Structure formats: structure tokens, C-alpha cells
Amino acid sequence: MQLISRSAQYSSALTSTVPAFNSSRNKMIKIEIGGRSGIDWRLHIGLRDQIALLGISGLAVTGATCLVALNYSSAVKSEFNDNNQFETHVASLSESFLDCRKNRKRLSA
Helix, strand or coil: CCCCCHHHHHHHHCEEEEEECCCCCCEEEEEECCCCCCCCCCCCCCHHHHHHHHHHHHHHHHHHHHHHHHHHHHHHHHHHHHHHHHHHHHHHHHHHHHHHHHHHHHHHC
8 A cells, every 4th residue: 555645646647748849759748736835837949849930930030130120221211212202402502593693694794
């Protein structure tokens, strides 16, 4: 006969094994609920899956960085075009003022 305390019975009753989907091998994930501090989730992931998650998260971060950079470059290009339009407008106004001054001097002389 084996003596098991109530806490051991409680924790063993709440421990379950759930099959995980993996194409290369059949794997089980152990999820434990209970413990001294309330709910305790334990998820064990293999090294191959950890490396895959690291690669996927790195790819996501790189993609997000590229999207932010493209958005920023589009904004900079738009502002550059606006500045060029303003510069040509100011140059045409300056040229118009010079022409007016020449015409006024010519008419007054």
C-alpha cells in the first residue's frame, strides 16, 4: 500500500498530457495545473522547435523593420518633393520681382 498526501493526489489529478502536432515526430506536451502559487503552466518545447521559433520571430522583426523603413523613406521622399516645389516657386517669384524691377527702371528712364 502506498501513502499519498492530499496535495500529491491533487497535483497528480490536475496533470495531463496533451499530444502536440509535429510533422517530424510524435511529441507530448505536459501541462500541469495547480501548485502552491495557484495556476502553474509548464510547457516544454524541444530544441528544434525553439530554434524554429527564434528564426520565425527574427524574420517577423526584420519584416517589421523593413516596413517601418519603407514608410519613413516614403515620407522623406514626399517632403523632399514638397521642398523642391517650394524652391522652384520661390525662384519663379524672385525672377518675377527682378523682371518687374527692370521694367520699372526702364519705364521711368
